[in-house]
Amino acid sequence: MKKLSARRRHPLAAVVVLLLALAATGGLYAAFAPAGKAQADEASQSLTIKEGQKLYSVGCASCHGTGGQGTSDGPSLVGVGAAAVDFQVGTGRMPASSSQMAQIPAKKPIYTQAQIDQLAAYVASLGAGPNVPTKEQYSKDGADIARGGELFRTNCAQCHNFTGKGGALTKGKYAPSLEDVAPKHIYEAMQTGPQNMPSFPDTTMTEKNKKDIIAYLNAVNSSETENPGGLELGGLGPVSEGLFAWIFGLGALIAVAVWVAARTAKAKKS
Numbered sequence: 001m002k003k004l005s006a007r008r009r010h011p012l013a014a015v016v017v018l019l020l021a022l023a024a025t026g027g028l029y030a031a032f033a034p035a036g037k038a039q040a041d042e043a044s045q046s047l048t049i050k051e052g053q054k055l056y057s058v059g060c061a062s063c064h065g066t067g068g069q070g071t072s073d074g075p076s077l078v079g080v081g082a083a084a085v086d087f088q089v090g091t092g093r094m095p096a097s098s099s100q101m102a103q104i105p106a107k108k109p110i111y112t113q114a115q116i117d118q119l120a121a122y123v124a125s126l127g128a129g130p131n132v133p134t135k136e137q138y139s140k141d142g143a144d145i146a147r148g149g150e151l152f153r154t155n156c157a158q159c160h161n162f163t164g165k166g167g168a169l170t171k172g173k174y175a176p177s178l179e180d181v182a183p184k185h186i187y188e189a190m191q192t193g194p195q196n197m198p199s200f201p202d203t204t205m206t207e208k209n210k211k212d213i214i215a216y217l218n219a220v221n222s223s224e225t226e227n228p229g230g231l232e233l234g235g236l237g238p239v240s241e242g243l244f245a246w247i248f249g250l251g252a253l254i255a256v257a258v259w260v261a262a263r264t265a266k267a268k269k270s
Contacts, residue, residue: 045121052122055115059095068126073099080192081129082120087188089116091181102172103195130191130201137207138183140215148216151209155200163220169196179221183214 057066063074070076077084088094092107111119120132153162161167164178173196178186190210193199200210 048118048121049125052118052120055111055119056122059111060119063096063099068123077123077126079127079129080123082124082132083130083188084192084194085120085123086116086132087185087192087194089119091185093194103174106176130188133184133187133191135184138187138211138214140183140211140218143211143215145212145215145219147209148212148214149220151205152213152216155205156213159197164217178217183218186214186217187211 056064056068060074060077063071064077065071065074068077070078085094089111090109090113092109093104095110096104109116123129124131152160152164156164159167159169159175160178161175166177167175169175175196187210189197190200190205190213
């Protein structure tokens with residue numbers, strides 16, 4: 001007993017006991033805490049999907065099918081991902097007022113962001129697809145505006161105009177203006193390729209490239225950005241500016257020529 005008591009009073013005994021207690025506590029936490037958190041996250045996600053399915057059944061199934069398989073009035077949603085839902089519903093394009101329109105325009109959304117998240121979760125559960133981007137992915141922080149301009153003029157300006165003012169396409173379709181469009185929705189449009197637009201996945205256009213393009217659009221459409229060329233005539237490009245020159249510039253020259261000729265004729269008569 002005396003030997004055992006002496007060992008208990010050893011200077012390192014308290015340290016050994018403390019280490020054993022910490023190891024036991026850590027082991028218990030590792031065994032029980034993560035599983036509980038994972039189960040809670042899974043239950044929360046399952047509830048979100050169920051709520052999204054309810055919203056889908058009421059507002060989307062008539063066109064896209066009860067299981068998202070698509071119908072003659074709407075395409076399949078299997079594999080489009082959460083990003084496509086967040087874009088289409090978040091910009092008010094869906095639900096569409098008519099499936100017979102040449103192009104479905106943006107309008108005021110009828111769902112709240114919480115409901116959009118639920119719909120997106122349900123559609124994402126039907127098949128893997130692009131996720132909704134994080135704020136870091138479309139933030140202008142750290143973006144290269146000049147590089148974004150080059151990428152935009154190469155890949156997007158043919159339809160959207162070089163400053164994103166939009167433009168006409170064939171058969172009543174058009175490339176919409178990118179002014180006042182949320183950066184998240186621009187990113188999602190590049191990811192998913194809505195309507196007539198091609199998609200630009202990360203394998204085609206990297207996350208950094210998308211970020212640069214969004215920063216460029218933010219710069220050229222900002223009211224604080226000065227145009228070094230002076231009056232931009234709406235920034236609609238060389239066709240509109242050339243037309244302006246022909247109508248007003250050439251018209252002014254003709255008016256001056258007529259005025260000079262009239263003055264000359266009057267002077268000769270007198």
